[in-house]
Amino acid sequence: MAEKDFVKEIADIESDFAQWYTDVILKSELVDYGPVKGTMVIRPYGYAIWEFIQKNLDERIKATGHQNAYFPLFIPESFLQKEAEHVEGFAPEVARVTHVGQEPLAEALVIRPTSETIICEMFSRWIQSYRDLPVLINQWANVVRWEKTTRPFLRTSEFLWQEGHTVHATEEEAREETIKMLKVYQDFAKEELAMPVLVGKKSPKEKFAGAVDTYSIEAMMLDGKSLQAGTSHYLGQNFAKPFNIRFLDKDGAHKYGYQSSWGVSTRLIGALIMVHGDQRGLALPPKVAPIQAVIIPIAAKKPEVLETCEKALESLKALGIRAKLDNSDASPGWKFNEYEMRGVPVRIEIGPRDIQNGIAMVFRRDTLAKTEVKLDSLAQEIKKLLDVIQVDMYNKANDFLQSHITVVQNMREMEEAIQNKHFALSMWCGDRACEDLVKEKLQATSRNMPFDQTPCGDKCAICGKEAKFKIYWGKAY
């Protein structure tokens, strides 16, 4: 089946797509299911992908002036209760520790669903003067949210993430930080994950509990559903006031700090699968692939074959390519399928015939194309090819995204767009009632409002009233 047909097919049958997704992650040895509902064991291959994501993103976060730190897993319940909207938003899904052994605790502890509260508590102790600002902190940690329905990587009870928390002296500076980190996520998604995203501001209904404004990057999955892949929040003084984060400014007055927070999670691995995968399984962009090139020997028992393969492996490694030689005694056909399923970007086949001709067969996971490459220049060619694949994968995903956005002027058009697995882009009056109606009629939600607000119509597509915003709509994970 050609890939385009496959995409069409999986887009038509959602439940099959879910099954496909589960198959990919299990057969690609990304996870085992955990013993607690909604938890997962990330297997070494899956974790290696996370490590590349972590490493690349951590460099970008540090390059923007942030430092890593670590805060406790357990948060006294009273901390969580200090910000009204925050506690209301998270209360239903926090796990609470109430006993140690048989002894009840004086105060219940919650397992962090996010760390704003405990970090703000610490910030209030650290900050006294404008000279202490800005505080730019990042944490790599696990968090727990007891979700009712879960799906590996996309929504698990426990997940790994990065959460940034900053304090600034002015609103302007904090807002600038919020947008800056959103841009970091956008660039990271594009350059490392080959994943195009819609960037913009969330509606008040969809914003983070406790934030003034929430911004997001939204990626489109192959089944036409949206995935919120990262968020950046401007918190204003919503936390600074209850947690008493105050500083003495130049003018001698006590002032509350302005804050931002932002995060991305292991959900990105799920996004990778659903953005780049096909019917053969996972397809990884070279920059986050644990194995970038795998060498499969044909008739491996022949000494000249193994020798040539080993030489090729060394030359690849010498150029910094993450390469593997698989000379296990499984059949070549089995290995082809196995590494395609795991998303290895490039496969190199070397057999007796090739050695005679001085070439190797090179297979691209993204296009499924097979070409001959001279053995002499193999490593250099593979290095170039990996760069090409990285760019091509982004372009392919971007074409898919762009061709699945439809501008709509009314509910009928929106319904058609959503049913066709498209994102709908429309004008909107800004009323919550219109969002609720879309949810009720189409099971879709507002995604975000792009920064470019050039009108694409004049009336709200839902109610027909005067439009205030341009906004994306879609079904979401």
Added chain:
RNA sequence: CGGGGUGUGGUGCAGAGGUAGCACGCUUGGUUCGGGACCAAGAGGUCGCUGGUUCAAAUCCAGUCACUCCGACCA
């Protein structure tokens, strides 16, 4: 929390009162190797749990637990 569904070797399933089976995987030996190889010989299960009916229960009945899908909630 509402509505379905499923629990039997490692995995996927069949068995619908009478000796627990099949496929894949796993182990050993051999032949293979250019798209999930083949032959031969093996290992592996008190049928989710508890109680009941029966000469006899994986099978029928009652309860219970777990998992799962579809809704509401969420990164």
